[in-house]
Amino acid sequence: MCRRFRTRFLLTAMLAATASAACVPLDDFMGDVFGRSMRDQPSFDPYENTLLPPEGSIPFAAGNYPAGPYDVNVGQPQGSPDLPPPFTAEDMTERPNLLDDLVNPVAPTAESLARGKELYERVCVVCHGPDGAGTTGYIFEVHPTMAAHPLNGGLAMTRSDGYIYGMIRVGRVLMPGYGHQIAHYDRWHVVNYVRQLQAN
Numbered sequence: 001m002c003r004r005f006r007t008r009f010l011l012t013a014m015l016a017a018t019a020s021a022a023c024v025p026l027d028d029f030m031g032d033v034f035g036r037s038m039r040d041q042p043s044f045d046p047y048e049n050t051l052l053p054p055e056g057s058i059p060f061a062a063g064n065y066p067a068g069p070y071d072v073n074v075g076q077p078q079g080s081p082d083l084p085p086p087f088t089a090e091d092m093t094e095r096p097n098l099l100d101d102l103v104n105p106v107a108p109t110a111e112s113l114a115r116g117k118e119l120y121e122r123v124c125v126v127c128h129g130p131d132g133a134g135t136t137g138y139i140f141e142v143h144p145t146m147a148a149h150p151l152n153g154g155l156a157m158t159r160s161d162g163y164i165y166g167m168i169r170v171g172r173v174l175m176p177g178y179g180h181q182i183a184h185y186d187r188w189h190v191v192n193y194v195r196q197l198q199a200n
């Protein structure tokens, strides 16, 4: 009886010591002394993908590329002629002429401008403002020293369609990329709409 009590007491004391030592420093200590700890386990981490897609399968929205200008995203058609080669946000800064030869495949029809306006007012307006001035963006009230660059004046006027397309897809410095939210042809609709803002 007494022995069982003592064992239980010991166990409780050990558990309490472990808990009060906080998991992380104790873990580090165990790692230092024994070269491994409970933290390194052959188990899945939170949000880790446990199941890779089968070999050769094509994701639904591969390449973020719908088949036609007003189609929904159904995957990347083979040999798409107007899909640019891969590029990064660093390219937008370091190689600003990289996408100058990209031909805008979408004519600035009323339908395209309406689609571009819808997306611009959903995504870009918060920083660039409804007219593209930058200082009219909603974040300007909160961060007046960090206005987004103007789109309706300045350097943006001299940028090629391809450059604006690239900015939308991958971003640059403080501007995040929106390629995951705005699909290939939709980016061109936004480019057309930015051109309209510049013309006004």
Ligand code: HEC
Pocket (backbone or CB within 6 Å): 120, 123, 124, 125, 126, 127, 128, 147, 148, 149, 150, 151, 154, 155, 156, 159, 163, 164, 167, 168, 172, 173, 174, 175, 176, 178, 182, 190, 194
């Ligand atoms: C979170 C704020 C934010 C959003 C949203 C945003 N931008 Fe920007 N944008 C910026 C900032 C900041 C810069 C300046 C980037 C830099 O520091 O180089 C910029 C730069 C640009 C430029 C380059 C202008 C130049 O003078 O070279 C273009 C083009 C542009 N944005 C277009 C867009 C479009 C189109 C959208 C919507 C799809 C958009 N941006 C959404 C913040 C934003």
